[in-house]
Amino acid sequence: MRTSHVQTAIATGLREYARTPVLLALLVVAPAYLVGLFGYAAPDTLVPVDVPNSGQTMVPLADVLTVLGVVLVAAMVGGLVGLFVVQSATNADGRLVIAGFAPASILLARGTLVAAAATATVSVSMAVALVVFSPANALGLAVAGLLTALSYGLVGVVVGTQVDRLAGVWILLFAPLLDVVLYQNPLAAETKTLATLLPSHAAMRLAVDAGFGSGLDWSPLVPAVMYFVGTAVVATVLYYRRT
């Protein structure tokens, strides 16, 4: 794996982003719109939230939905970008391999592009979230958002290697909503077994603790990172088989 190859592939991908101003605008405006709307439109009614290390805590609904919004946006953008990065690169990557690029270099470059989009989205989401709400630990919330985006980005890569774009988009529109809004909803009184198997489970626990806990417990980071690594391994294997 040559560093120059990785750099070239990353630079090409970033240039492609830069050439699509509408996409860049969407990556900034859409997260701001969703997180801002959740924080602004929801009432301040106090609702019970099961905070991992602080027990049941009464917090304003608007704050709960802001935290939910940060994680949801990360999952939606990460998944779609992962899918399209692997789909749009399919033909080009095969040619790059023939031209002498190591598949690992290309995969690293594609992963970096997903990470760049994830970082941009989470940064915007956090900036908007901090306007409407003061989390107990902003860094923890940002890390939770980033891990969700990266995990979903890899889920997008996995899906993208298996199905075409149309089917992939359907799957990646349904999955984050089902996972984040319905199964990991911080307001849920009980955690369903299925919820523990979904990509944003550990990240959402971290996000809720970071949002409302009295002292942040970073332990959910371990399963979140493990999920990310596990998905990365699967994505790498499938990508290698494809190229």
Added chain:
Amino acid sequence: MAATHDRTLPGSGHRVWTGVRAHTLAFFRNPLYLVLLVVLPLIEIRFAGSALESLPTAAFPEMDASLMTTGRLFGAIYATAVFGGIVGLFQRLSADETDRRLIVAGSSPSRLFLTRTLTVLGITLVVATIATVALVWTETVAAPALVFAVLGGSGVLYAFVGLLLGSVLSSELEGSLALVFIVDVDVILATGLLPTDLFVGETFPLYHPYQLLQTAVVDGGLADGHVLPALGYVLVTGVAATLVYRRTASTNGGGA
């Protein structure tokens, strides 16, 4: 040089029908699409109901139906809107280059748009049927025919939104991102999962269809005050999608 005289030729309806049949068969020939069309709405309806059931009712004091019912309605209307929107978007974007060439070769943009639209509407109504069956299977539905009509209308509404986005945005990623943010916020607001006193919640496209759906499922009646606004949204998005398609297709292909 664009020729537009085919609009006056006899058999134009036959050509539209041939196009619709070809596009629809091409779509349904993919077994994965068929599986997803059936499985995803079922999963969404089934799991959304059970997931929402565990939320505290105190957080949603103004929700008319039970949380489980709301979850299932959420799943049904979301599935129909998302499938309709994405099919509309992809039909428009993936057909862009082909349609341009056809316009240059003499086809009229109106006929091409009609062909694409009828294909999208046909697929959307299939999704609405599946969602209705899934809803009837999991929930006590007072008026199934009305539920189908409302879900079909919601799908058609978002099919037009998809066609519209496909005409103004240049890539599938951009269109998908725009659509997911629109439809997610719309459904979350419409179903009351984001309870808000703000008037803005009632201005989203699915607000009125959801009220109709809820009444049709729970009471079996027609929520009169919501019929006209819901139809109005369908009409407005339909007209906007048509106008924007004609404009962009003409600009790109020069064959208006």
